[in-house]
Amino acid sequence: DFKRAIMEVTPSFGSTDNQFESYAENGIINYGPVFDKLLQSGNAFVEQVKKSKRTPMMSVLLSGRPGCGKSSLAATLAKSSEFPFTRIISPNDLLGYNESAKASKITKVFEDSYKSPMSCVVVDEIERLIEYVPIGPRFSNLILQTLAVLFKRTPPKGRKLLVIATTSNPDILKDMDLMDCFATILTVPSISTAQEFQTVCFELGFTQKEAAEAATFFTAPITIKQIIMIVEMARQEEGTFINNFKMCLEDFNIRNF
Amino acid sequence: DFKRAIMEVTPSFGSTDNQFESYAENGIINYGPVFDKLLQSGNAFVEQVKKSKRTPMMSVLLSGRPGCGKSSLAATLAKSSEFPFTRIISPNDLLGYNESAKASKITKVFEDSYKSPMSCVVVDEIERLIEYVPIGPRFSNLILQTLAVLFKRTPPKGRKLLVIATTSNPDILKDMDLMDCFATILTVPSISTAQEFQTVCFELGFTQKEAAEAATFFTAPITIKQIIMIVEMARQEEGTFINNFKMCLEDFNIRNF
């Protein structure tokens, strides 16, 4: 029982200490105007919550392909808001809890946030939080209903709250009537032009020349996360790096299209 | 255990103290004759319950798009009825309770109401109370059956009760045979004319001129809640307010149609 007492004191879940450390572990690359615009919108929401009296609460959804950088962007916005209370609710931290424990842990984070004058809560990977699987489909209706209420519930008088949620699967959120909970939806794009591709490669350590050559291989939208994986694979192979990279990219494209 | 004893004494759920505070937090705007008519019907039901001997109990449904103002209207009617017992049953207050606890808390409010000579109970967001999700579809049949009985059950001799329920999804209530429980259904409309739009803008602090210009941007029905969100977003951006407002409204319309 002593051990248990300890556990109840230690805020193991949702503690803010170094929660942000495991996000954006490969940094944030500003790959061009599209990303600039995205960051600017995100910051505008932070400002609105700070200042507006009529909208003390706002829920925003970041939506985009797996690996496009939703979690990194959400964490970055939350951190840079410098709100006194910032938390990330992530499936990574909820493994092992049952449906109802998850729901109450999620609720707890929101209720803690109501105690701070200004808060930002990131709700990462909604579909994983609700344990969604397309076959069935199955999901935790308990967690879903909890989120549906929390995304809309106004905090007590004088408290302000920005919610940034992420999803790779906006369609099912729509099917679940969850879209109406959000004031607005931001789409996080993939790397979609040769120019952006070149910038990313350069930032990942390619020489100017390598990056320029790499840009000529670009054929289809790809996420930064995937580019990083391909670069690292290419580094393992023998032979010229840029050739390896080309081959790995081709392999990847064949497998995915 | 002491703490728990306290909790059982404090009527945390459904207490009337400042329950109404969190509704209509942006006030009620009289945007024209349509709203007048709505308010008048609502008040007629209050009168009927007060006076009629043959219908000591009436259940009314407010139905309309998310954000059209159902909860605000219901709360306003309940408050202005000045019945000795007025309560709001809302999903916001039921988070964390399981299906059967929710059902019994709902029942408790009705049974408390039977002790007062004249009562008004608001049942807000039926679809959320029954934990409805369109995929499946899934919902709590226990809570649904409880509501189906409570919406029709006559209070004891000499007691009078007005029930005002709200929903954004009247179709599913029909599919669930819940419509037969209501004596009548009131549709809460969106802002549907440029004139109404202008009135709302003016009431939200636009100058006469700004409101008139804003009215020229009106293209499609929109709820007051959405107008408020757009106004507040526009206030964050740099540049002329009315231009920002136009752009934000256009963005909104593109995203929704």
Add this chain to the structure above:
Amino acid sequence: DFKRAIMEVTPSFGSTDNQFESYAENGIINYGPVFDKLLQSGNAFVEQVKKSKRTPMMSVLLSGRPGCGKSSLAATLAKSSEFPFTRIISPNDLLGYNESAKASKITKVFEDSYKSPMSCVVVDEIERLIEYVPIGPRFSNLILQTLAVLFKRTPPKGRKLLVIATTSNPDILKDMDLMDCFATILTVPSISTAQEFQTVCFELGFTQKEAAEAATFFTAPITIKQIIMIVEMARQEEGTFINNFKMCLEDFNIRNF
């Protein structure tokens, strides 16, 4: 345990004391020959159970639209049978019990009835008792199976039992193979002619002239319960009563057809 002992003594559910009070709260209007015939059939079943040796047990189903008067008629028949044991099993009294408690409470009423030489049990709103909802569809199979057995089970030697069940949804009972349990089915009609309509209005307090005028508004079948609601609504409005009544009736017809 003392408290519990008390509870077991107090027959809180299904007690006969003033159970009938809350039925037919607006009285029974004899609106013409159709109703006469219905009442006569009902009384014939009472007689048969009283006298026949070969059919000591009979189950009869009253079926008809919501509000057509099934519960009122069933309660009236039970009361007028003057059998020593008469009970109504109603969803109103079973709120808050779980599936299995409901089933055993229902069984208890039947087993109590077996102790009386002559009994009449009303089983009101079968679809609500079995917690039926069309979406799914879902219902309590436990309660359904319990009813299916009880509706057919012969009481012990020398005991006689009349069961009067009601439903607004005979189709689903058929789909559930429950129809075979009943010896016969009586259809409770709506008010279907201008003449009947006129009689009902007159009995509800219209003057002879008002009732005659009201009859000219009659366009489609309507239940007595609905007529009462419309009359009471009309009484709230300003202006001539009969004009208000006409408008309320029109409103009602528009909403329902």
Add this chain to the structure above:
Amino acid sequence: DFKRAIMEVTPSFGSTDNQFESYAENGIINYGPVFDKLLQSGNAFVEQVKKSKRTPMMSVLLSGRPGCGKSSLAATLAKSSEFPFTRIISPNDLLGYNESAKASKITKVFEDSYKSPMSCVVVDEIERLIEYVPIGPRFSNLILQTLAVLFKRTPPKGRKLLVIATTSNPDILKDMDLMDCFATILTVPSISTAQEFQTVCFELGFTQKEAAEAATFFTAPITIKQIIMIVEMARQEEGTFINNFKMCLEDFNIRNF
């Protein structure tokens, strides 16, 4: 615990004492050659179990419309077998037990039967025992699997067992792969000819002349149970009995075809 000890001693379920009393409560009418044949087949199975060494166990299914007399016939066969151990497993006696209690009570009867050199077990209304409802469809798979095993399981060396099961719904038994469990299936027919109809009426107390006249009303197959109900209804009405009977029969035919 004393009370419980008593209960365990008293064989409340499946006791043979007067279990057979509540079956064939209106006697068995020999309505002609079809019935003769049926009885003869039934008796042959009794003989086979008694004498054959190769088939110490036989399961027979009686199938027919509700009210055709399956339960009465099964009980009569069991009784007349004069086997030392005869039991009826009926849904009437299993009300209030849960799925698993039912399954184990059923198993218990079979295991008791294995202790007697010669046994006959009637399993009445399989579809009700397995709590079958066509919507879904739903049923207790636990009880179904239990029956599927018990209908085929050979008793210990030297023991003999005849199982007579009844059903109104052979199609669903087929769909459930339960038909393979039975060595053979007997169809219990309705009253299907004017001659049989006349015999039944006479046996129910009609005069020779009344019975002959009644036979002229015969239009469609009908069960003895239904004839009895119609006769008793006719006795309640005023006027000539045979005319009332004609009208009641017509009413019945209209309602059912």
Add this chain to the structure above:
Amino acid sequence: DFKRAIMEVTPSFGSTDNQFESYAENGIINYGPVFDKLLQSGNAFVEQVKKSKRTPMMSVLLSGRPGCGKSSLAATLAKSSEFPFTRIISPNDLLGYNESAKASKITKVFEDSYKSPMSCVVVDEIERLIEYVPIGPRFSNLILQTLAVLFKRTPPKGRKLLVIATTSNPDILKDMDLMDCFATILTVPSISTAQEFQTVCFELGFTQKEAAEAATFFTAPITIKQIIMIVEMARQEEGTFINNFKMCLEDFNIRNF
């Protein structure tokens, strides 16, 4: 507790003592070359497990119509293997255990088998073990997954195991991806020729002449189990045995085709 201790000692389930007694209770009839071949294949598997080093574990499936003799054949093979450890897992012995108790009892038999150098485990009536019913369909996924693992899991170094499973429903095993677990599948046929039919009849005690005449009645494949039932039925009737047999066979064929 003393009683319970005893029970834990007595290996009531899966004990080898006289487990085989209740199988092939009517003996094994060698009805011709088809059966010879079948027996030979079965014995080859026994040999392979005994001798091969590369396949210390083999799972074989016997599949065929209800009553074709699968259980009898499996039991006969197991017995004649003379492996130190032989067990039959049969639904007959698992009645009354819940899903998870069944799964662990099944697992226990396999784990016991791993302690013997050479083992044969018969898994009788897979579809009944997994509590399969076609409506739904429903079955115990827990038991299914347990079997899927056990049918493939290699015993510890130096141990050898032959698994013989039986089913009447190979199609559903295929639908459940269970077929891949078996090294091979043997089909157990029905009696399919007049010659085989004659042999079986003769072995069942017909005179040479009767058997020859019986063979002329043969029209369609039939299992030995069914032939035995028909023979025993014929013995109950009055008149010449061979005529009775003909009639019983005709009855049977009509009912089944």
Add this chain to the structure above:
Amino acid sequence: DFKRAIMEVTPSFGSTDNQFESYAENGIINYGPVFDKLLQSGNAFVEQVKKSKRTPMMSVLLSGRPGCGKSSLAATLAKSSEFPFTRIISPNDLLGYNESAKASKITKVFEDSYKSPMSCVVVDEIERLIEYVPIGPRFSNLILQTLAVLFKRTPPKGRKLLVIATTSNPDILKDMDLMDCFATILTVPSISTAQEFQTVCFELGFTQKEAAEAATFFTAPITIKQIIMIVEMARQEEGTFINNFKMCLEDFNIRNF
């Protein structure tokens, strides 16, 4: 409790001691260039995890027909990685645990792996781990969600982890949105050419001549596991080995195509 304490100390599940012993029990045959390439890719992933800073975590999926050698290959790669922490999570070791115990045992292995600087975890037979059955389909969503998180969760700073998962059913993984968790997917092929077939036969102990003749029987892709089974069957039969082998192979091909 003493016994339990012991059990908690003994790391019965996932202990590395001789976990690898039961894999590749028939050795690894290098059957040609296709296999060379496969092994090389596998080793490249090991290297990447060892060296890359940007991808401290990688999940790879091995997919292929039952018996193609996925488990053997995965175990071989894990072993040859010589990472300080290597484990295999296999359904074989999880029999008897319930859904939630399985999920937490799986999680435990991953969390143990995070304590080692460099780890390799094999997750064998995903579809069996999640208790997948195509009818329904049914599976453990709890285990599925656990895997979905674990396959993507980055280990703590400075830790590295290679996950090698196997499946015979990549389609259902795709349907379950599980494919996005893997950085890449390797297809483990069957023996697909006469040349490969010949090599395998030779390695299984055929003489040069027998292997060459065997190659002429090759008609369709077959797994090594199946070849081994056929070889061992052939060894049981009388007559020339190579003829027996031909016949067994033909039997096999008929049964499977």
